[in-house]
Amino acid sequence: MKRLLSAIVFPAILSLGVLQVSDAEDAGSSGSGAAKNPAVAGRLADDAIPKTDAEWKRRLTPEQFEVARKKGTERAFTGKYWNTKTSGTYRCICCGEPLFASGEKFDSGCGWPSFFAPIDGVKGKTIAEHEDRSHFMLRTEVTCRRCGAHLGHVFDDGPPPTGLRYCINSASITLDPDEKDGK
Ligand SMILES: [Zn+2]
Numbered sequence: 001m002k003r004l005l006s007a008i009v010f011p012a013i014l015s016l017g018v019l020q021v022s023d024a025e026d027a028g029s030s031g032s033g034a035a036k037n038p039a040v041a042g043r044l045a046d047d048a049i050p051k052t053d054a055e056w057k058r059r060l061t062p063e064q065f066e067v068a069r070k071k072g073t074e075r076a077f078t079g080k081y082w083n084t085k086t087s088g089t090y091r092c093i094c095c096g097e098p099l100f101a102s103g104e105k106f107d108s109g110c111g112w113p114s115f116f117a118p119i120d121g122v123k124g125k126t127i128a129e130h131e132d133r134s135h136f137m138l139r140t141e142v143t144c145r146r147c148g149a150h151l152g153h154v155f156d157d158g159p160p161p162t163g164l165r166y167c168i169n170s171a172s173i174t175l176d177p178d179e180k181d182g183k
Helices: 002-028 030-036 053-059 062-069
Strands: 088-092 098-101 127-132 139-144 150-155 165-168 173-177
Touching: 053 062, 062 150, 127 150
Parallel strands: none
Antiparallel strands: 088 098, 088 173, 127 139, 139 150, 150 165
16 A cells, blocks of 8 residues: 555656746746846836846846847757747847837748848947957847847848848847737
């Protein structure tokens, strides 16, 4: 009888443990990063934008921090939005500023979310461009002008009407779907 009991109870404890582990994993993923990061809920006030790496680390997941604050690059075809067709607005993961609209997103096949223009146009004010000579290449880095978050790069092999391809890391942006507004 004792043996029978432990045969029942032990797997139950085990599966409880597994459940707890998966909860803990969720806590490290974008899901709960979302809960801790106020920029996911909306645009931050100017004085609510962190100024130190320690502050950013508290808000962002490790991958978001590495990409957005340390100019990292997520692996192709692994990010949250590379294949997303949902209509909505993509905002900066760090400060919540609207950066790209789904209407300018296109399927580039490169494995990262790609846009032919920022939300306020190619010469707009939301995106800043910087010469990037890292990795033995000459590229144009794009950042959030407001908080300096690294977003990705812009290339001149995009579709009409701009001919540009803003190749953006999913880790640097968060999507507000249109239907959330009750439309
Ligand atoms: Zn920003």
